[in-house]
Amino acid sequence: MPRTVFNEEHEAFREMVRDFLTKEAAPHLQDWLAAKAVPRDFYRRLGELGILGIEVPEEYGGGAQSGHHFGAVLAEEVARAGVTVGTAMTHTNIILPYLLHFATEEQKRRWVPGCVSGDLMLAIAMTEPGTGSDLAGIQTSAKLSEDGTHYVLNGAKTFITGGTQCDLVLVVCRTSPAPAENRRKGLSILVVDTASAGFAVGRSLHKIGLHASDTAELSFSDVKVPVENLLGEEGEAFTCLTANLPRERLVIAVQAAAAADAAVRFAREYTQDRQVFGKTVSSFQNTKFVLAECATEVEAARLLAYEALERDARGELTADYAAMAKLFC
Template sequence: MRRTVFNKDHEAFRTMIRDFIAAEVAPVYDEWEKAGHPPRDFYNKLGELGVFGIQVPEEYGGAGETSFKYQLVISEECARAAVGFGGYGVHVNLVLPYLLKYASEDQKKRWLPDFISGDMMMAIAMTEPGTGSDLAGIQTTARRDGDHYILNGAKTFITGGVLADRVLVVARTSPATPENRRAGLSILAVDTKSEGYTVGRKLEKIGLRASDTAELSFTDVRVPVEDLLGEEGRGFEYLTHNLAEERLGIAVSSYSSAAAAIEFAKRYVQERTVFGKPVSSFQNTKFVLAECATEVEAAQALVDRCVEALDAGELTPADAAKCKLFCTEVEGRVIDKCLQLHGGYGYILEYPIARLYTDARVTRIYGGTNEVMKTIIAKDLRV
């Protein structure tokens, strides 16, 4: 079906991103996976390319583009090459919406120029050992002490945490109440050079190996009051405001990877011969690819519709949950089938389908597990 979400500007941007990936990422991506992250100067290259500032208003040095469609293009092109941009996704798709919505004018002037250039990479620290998707269970504390907060606690599974220069840390600034477990949470933008701030283990993952994930700990870290994001005690409200966009970003990545898997499988089965025939000539191959193509077409339609809704300010938490649930499940099924078509070679890391397979598994977990997505959808159905 004809796709209508992109215009000529998006396609020109796509060409630029595709060329950049071919020149700067694909040739060295294996090295990034071994290191566990891109080299630090890669983020400055992204800054020079202008991708960090696409959605930043012009008065702070950005392009002032409000559409999410440019992020959709980047996701599709990364999946097409079976690569990633390390901490890029967290920096732009998770952190930036908080800064644009809740940062003060002074904070925007202080942070956004370096954010755009890549001189200051940012991450967000919500998850704690033992809490998982239960944000209301956060135990990290930030006690007010004059013109500073004293931060103590620990976080885990923090994407971009190894190389981050500043991290949005969700902490409890006052106790929860019996009536509201979500009360008392605040967001502090913590300078990672602060005394008492420690990057613990760099976690070894089965997938997304070029994206650093770390444990963080805070021991009496002094955070200036002017680095409080928004108002004290409204952290949970702020987090839920951005969760729909975060979950759409995961859905976009999942759909893109599933679409890329089909292309990798098509190329493989056309080149590989079995019993003197191309693998593509067998009915099973044709039927499997037909099933995959149909599911991906449906996922693409849902993604496109949700991106349009986000751009219009109409994407609901339930709709984002539906999109994440559907696209991540499709991703898992499609990539598994496409790997099967590769036979034994699908299990070998030099083939991109293997990378897509291991990278895909986490999408049904982070951003809220798919079980949580079902709960959100069911609540919206009032059942």
């Protein structure tokens, strides 16, 4: 399908990314998979190329681009090459928008330039050992000190993407009891410096895929977090968490469609090379049937993802359409 959603600038970016991944990611893939992470210097290389700050305003060192088109190109090229950029896309597409949308000007100037350069890598910590998708049940707590200068944070988180390498982690925690009529109230987001006393990284978790995207357990034992590190309004974390949902769903849809497209291409190439009973596997009728069905599903997924991409660029992407795109892709 022609990629009519992308312009010449996007395609030039595509060529740059493709060349970069060929030279600086593909040769190291097996080492990164074994290490369960990519090297920190790789993130700085992404920062040098402007990949981590594509949508960040120029005053913070970014490229000031609107929409997710450049991010979609990156996702397609990573999938096409069969490589990884570690947690870079989560850092850029999922977590950095929280700082751009909800941080104060002082906080942005303190954190965002480092996020763009790759010197500060982000993680967001919501999931807890006993709390999955029910975020209102979060037990990690933060108590404001008597002098009002800092919070004291205690609790544990699990399945945290980027947890072993992050420099800043956005921790969703309970700062006040939830009223009976609204369990979502009383949750706040604190930006925790991982060099803080009492912060610890637990196990680096084994997964069935995405092996070079580090995933970890985190713990907080009387971690002192300055009040200046409160993101958004105290007790209103759900406002922040839900505001970026359409974009997060779009990101997942685009990445899933790109991965599916690459998987079908890899399978097709394999069947063209593999010989069985003196014939290529691709010559068997059933192989053609299955690949045709897969290709059709991929085409439909890409159409949904691209339509969501265009709606997002126009400021018209709704939560329900983004959810449909994510679901199907």
